[in-house]
Amino acid sequence: MAGERHRRHCGGGDVDRRRDPAVGVKTLVRKPPADERRLDVLGRMPRLRRVVMSRSFQPVSMLLLLAPFALAIVAGLLGTSAGNRNFGIVFVWIVWWAVLMVLMVPGFGRIWCTICPIPAPGEWIQRRGIIGGGGKLRTLGLRWPRRLRNMWIQNVGFLILALFSMIILTRPTVSAGVILGLAGVAVSMSLLFENRVFCKYVCPIGGFIGLYSMAAPIELRVRDTQVCVDHRSKDCITGNERGYGCPWMVYPGKLDRNLDCGFCTECLKTCTMDNVVINLRRPGADLAKPGGGKQIDEAYKALIMLACSIIYPAVLFGPWATVRGWASVESLWGWAIYATAFLSATLLFVPGVFWLTVFAAQRRSATGVTIRQAYREYAHSLIPLGLAAWMAFSVGFALTNGSYALAAVSDPLGWGWNLFGTSETGWTPYLSGTAPAIQAAILVGGLLFSIRTTLRVGFRHDPSGTTATRAAVPVVAFLLASTLALLWLYLG
């Protein structure tokens, strides 16, 4: 009740504060700008709040997901080499990937990081328990090097995975090895470093989830930053008997972007001032914020992801069987050519073209923004389109291959089992006639969202608006060219 009183006192973050009798109506007559409007989800859904506030919420979710992942690893190591009949491949790269990219990231941001079982064993070792709250972490207590406190390792890790994706996506043993490898690194790092260093700085999946979560309509924030400033004990950092200090090493009082928050909900539990909330907001509210994207690593992440979202469908679905053979490492020379082209495209060509784009944008505007800053900030406009491109790819991939899940769930190892009577379900692509239209709609939506972000960046650089639109033209052209390339790949 004290928390509830405090929430009301602080004004909360609800859009609908005018209905709150505890708040004066006159002061709230002016509707806040759309980007600043928030809806306190847990405030509106007390049952969900009870679930999320429970210490069991995260570990139980992780345990529930650990089971299929454990089965995926066993199937990958012991089951059939035929990827489309192996639960390891079908569950991870068709079902999980589709749910992640089509539902979780665009709809709920970092929610996957909340329930991801990969770092869970390491975290439980650190905490000497699975459910428990508070207490000192058991690690060697090493400090993560300052120069590595960025996304570069995640960028490199993702590129390595992407480079070998044709192997990882089709060979169950390799796929199982990748999951085991990630889990092994996560556990090892948990023994060496406190908190979720692996998730924050190393995990190649967490990297892009974080980036794209900035476009999501969900955020975890504090209601009133002043409350945090005034609150001396800072339980959200130190932890208390209700929970641990932020495992992502974030001070919620200064949290203003989803990228930095792992959505683990510890701060919700530890905050004695009931000042932490989960908000529903306008999608993309984190994008184009001043000061957002302090380093070039984040811009590179956006560029790498966009480039890969074009290369992937081109290689997987395109008419170039030779390139597909190279990507599948059918010959070392072929793969060397593919790797050179892939890395050149993701690290040099696309970033280079985008640099020229931003350079042109800056030439057309008269702001005092440096090219480096403009590069970082305009890179945010690639996030919605990049996310849309991955959604389109994943929708197509899931609709085409989703039927494999029915067989794999009945016969997870391809050993001739028939647990649920569906093991002989044949391959049936779903909505094959409609899928390209769905993909095109997603891409166009992403393009419009990106153009809007571009204009927001431009108007922030030049609040008068005189040159903002002119400056946006080259960036919009870049976005349009990327979208047309994707549309060509999907629509032919």
Added chain:
Amino acid sequence: MTNGRGNRTAIVTLIAILVGIPLTIVGYQYGLRPVFADHRIIDITARVPENGGFQPDLVRMEVGETVTLRFAADDVVHGIAIGPGLGVDIGQVDPGHVGEITLTVDSPGIYTYYCNTWCSPSHWRMRGVLEVVDPDAASPLSSPPDPIIEALVAAGIDIDADPQTVDGIVPDRARGQASVGSVEVPAELLEPDWRLQHTPEGGLGLLRAANRDTPDDLLIDVVAYLWSNTVPTEQAVELFAKNCAACHGERGGGDGPVAESTIDPPVAFAEAAWLRRGDIWYAKIRRGGMGTDMPNFGTLFTVEETRSLVDYLWFLSFAGP
């Protein structure tokens, strides 16, 4: 806050997941399932020969024992059959699927499980041995010598000699069939065993001697008909389609889809027929071709199946386009 009980439950759940899932899977497959089965279940993995072929490639069972053989295709589509003489053809097994057969063998012998769908350049090496032993029999298993091949060897006939061809002879089998009643056919030519051991050209010599006034082209047509007048059995057609057509072509023209990958071009039966003996074809099928990619099928087909295949080859040779 203490969460002792919750922690304990969670830890038990964690152990159940990390240890229980692998144990359950492996325990069921290799422990419970065989224990609860009323007969032996043998799992055989089928991969292309370059990656190991059949694993295991040797299965032993006793006469009268019931065994379930489960063939799991692990990489590409494999066709699974067991021969000779068991009449087992499981059919094509797709990657990640399992084809199985429960069988009881009454005759001791060496049988072969093999792939009869072209699966790789080394497809013909994809074989495994099914050894059926009679525990009461004193002597070990052995294959009796093949009298046809023995006779060829004894006569000093080179089974592997390149087939000669004769240009310009294009018999009309249909005309031969229509004319066979109008010529005198020596009795030898009506004997399948005689025809097996002689070439059509040799048969033509006898026919010429018996019909001196008949035009040669008509006699050629009659010989072609006589050599190919056995109606192909369904079994022979199927055996050819599954085991021979990949190299020799669907109609025996030497133009199968993998013909270009063989050491020597596969024989086109029509070209080689005029100077070819049926027993040499028979020997080639059963023993394989030395120095060529022609595999041996003697461990896969019965003598009768091989004879019916030879008949089908004559049919293909003279059937015309």
